[in-house]
Each structure stands twice: as C-alpha cells, then as structure tokens.
Amino acid sequence: xxxxxxxxxxxxxxxxxxxxxxxxxxxxxxxxxxxxxxxxxxxxxxxxxxxxxxxxxxxxxxxxxxxxxxxxxxxxxxxxxxxxxxxxxxxxxxxxxxxxxxxxxxxxxxxxxxxxxxxxxxxxxxxxxxxxxxxxxxxxxxxxxxxxxxxxxxxxxxxxxxxxxxxxxxxxxxxxxxxxxxxxxxxxxxxxxxxxxxxxxxxxxxxxxxxxxxxxxxxxxxxxxxxxxxxxx
Numbered sequence: 001x002x003x004x005x006x007x008x009x010x011x012x013x014x015x016x017x018x019x020x021x022x023x024x025x026x027x028x029x030x031x032x033x034x035x036x037x038x039x040x041x042x043x044x045x046x047x048x049x050x051x052x053x054x055x056x057x058x059x060x061x062x063x064x065x066x067x068x069x070x071x072x073x074x075x076x077x078x079x080x081x082x083x084x085x086x087x088x089x090x091x092x093x094x095x096x097x098x099x100x101x102x103x104x105x106x107x108x109x110x111x112x113x114x115x116x117x118x119x120x121x122x123x124x125x126x127x128x129x130x131x132x133x134x135x136x137x138x139x140x141x142x143x144x145x146x147x148x149x150x151x152x153x154x155x156x157x158x159x160x161x162x163x164x165x166x167x168x169x170x171x172x173x174x175x176x177x178x179x180x181x182x183x184x185x186x187x188x189x190x191x192x193x194x195x196x197x198x199x200x201x202x203x204x205x206x207x208x209x210x211x212x213x214x215x216x217x218x219x220x221x222x223x224x225x226x227x228x229x230x231x232x233x
Contacts, residue, residue, distance in 0.1 A: 002027040002185050008057035010047045017043045019209040025187050032196040032203040033189040040209040041189035045156045049081045050074045080147035084158040086139045090132035094123055101149035109151030110182050116145040137168045157188035161195040173198045193231050197221050205230045
C-alpha cells in the first residue's frame with residue numbers, strides 16, 4: 001500500500017471531526033472519498049497532509065509513518081495536495097506559479113513545465129497571465145499542474161470537479177487517466193458520483209466523520225440504497 005490510515009481521530013478545537021477513519025490506497029490506484037458536504041472529506045486530506053494533524057491514529061505513506069509531520073516534510077516525501085480553493089498565487093503568472101513549485105521541490109521525475117503544458121495546452125497560451133485573471137477551470141488546471149511540478153508519488157485532490165462545466169469535467173477525466181498512466185497515485189474527495197465512477201477504481205463513503213461503506217465504484221453505483229442514504233448524483 002502506498003497510503004494507509006488507521007483509526008484516525010482529528011479535531012477542530014473541541015469538535016471531533018474524524019472518528020476512527022480507516023482507509024488504504026494501493027500504488028497506481030485512483031480512489032474516491034465520497035459523501036455530502038461537511039462529512040469529513042477535506043479533513044481527511046488535510047490530516048494526511050499534516051495541515052490538520054490527527055490527535056490519534058496512524059498515517060503511513062510508502063511504509064513510513066508521517067502522522068503529525070509538518071506539511072513541508074510530507075510534501076518533500078512525495079505527497080502533493082490540491083485544495084478546493086487552489087491557493088493560486090494571484091500576482092504571479094501561470095508560468096511563475098509552476099516554476100515556484102519546481103524550485104521548492106527536491107524531487108526529480110517525469111513532470112516539468114513542458115509536460116504540464118502538453119497536459120493542459122490552454123496553460124501554455126496563458127503562461128504570461130496572472131493567476132487573478134484566470135477562470136475557475138483554468139485555475140483548476142494550474143492547481144493540478146503545479147502539484148505535478150513537484151513530481152509526487154501521490155496527489156490529494158479536493159473537489160476537482162466542483163463548479164466545472166461538463167466539457168471541462170470530461171477533459172479532467174482524460175487528464176487524470178494520463179496522470180495515472182505516468183505512475184501517480186490519486187486520492188480525491190468529491191461529491192460527484194458520476195465523475196468518480198469515470199475516474200476511480202474504488203471509493204470510501206464518509207458520513208459524520210466515519211467510513212460507512214467502501215467498495216468498487218461499480219458496486220457503489222449499483223447500490224441505490226447507499227446512494228440515497230449518503231451520496232449525491
């Protein structure tokens with residue numbers, strides 16, 4: 001397993017958000033965290049990344065314990081995080097946003113500026129545009145491209161399909177398949193079951209900070225009761 005979470009408990013102040021979360025991701029998989037808003041999907045990703053350190057439990061990446069390590073150490077070990085608000089530097093150009101990610105990462109590998117531009121041709125056309133002037137879909141492209149510049153083994157994506165037009169979502173499906181084809185494992189949190197069915201091997205369904213169900217995406221898709229109870233089509 002490239003990623004293993006065992007009995008994770010994460011709090012925000014006195015609020016017990018994640019309650020005994022267990023999950024695992026095999027190398028080369030695309031795995032979904034599913035559930036409605038507020039069930040703990042983002043907190044799970046933040047707990048892995050060290051942004052919301054768990055109070056109890058274990059996070060192991062590539063066989064090494066990373067629980068409680070600062071985010072920069074987690075990133076340098078090979079985990080990239082694309083938050084739902086993307087955190088694009090508004091005053092930097094598209095190319096500068098990519099370059100800063102390359103400079104800050106000690107990791108070498110397949111991904112560089114030209115390969116990111118090949119993956120997202122529109123970013124090449126926007127290379128001199130400032131982040132503040134990009135559309136929502138363009139910022140999504142840049143957020144993913146910037147994560148790839150660090151040459152991670154694992155990418156954590158928070159709500160990648162949210163707010164995107166159907167054509168952009170269809171392109172994102174192809175993009176994630178290409179990324180996976182280059183050996184990058186993906187764990188994504190998303191409400192959109194139709195999107196997740198197209199890109200993910202398996203899914204974990206969260207409700208009130210706990211895993212309520214897990215299985216293959218086709219199995220989840222076929223279970224009307226599970227969809228009605230926990231998910232959004």
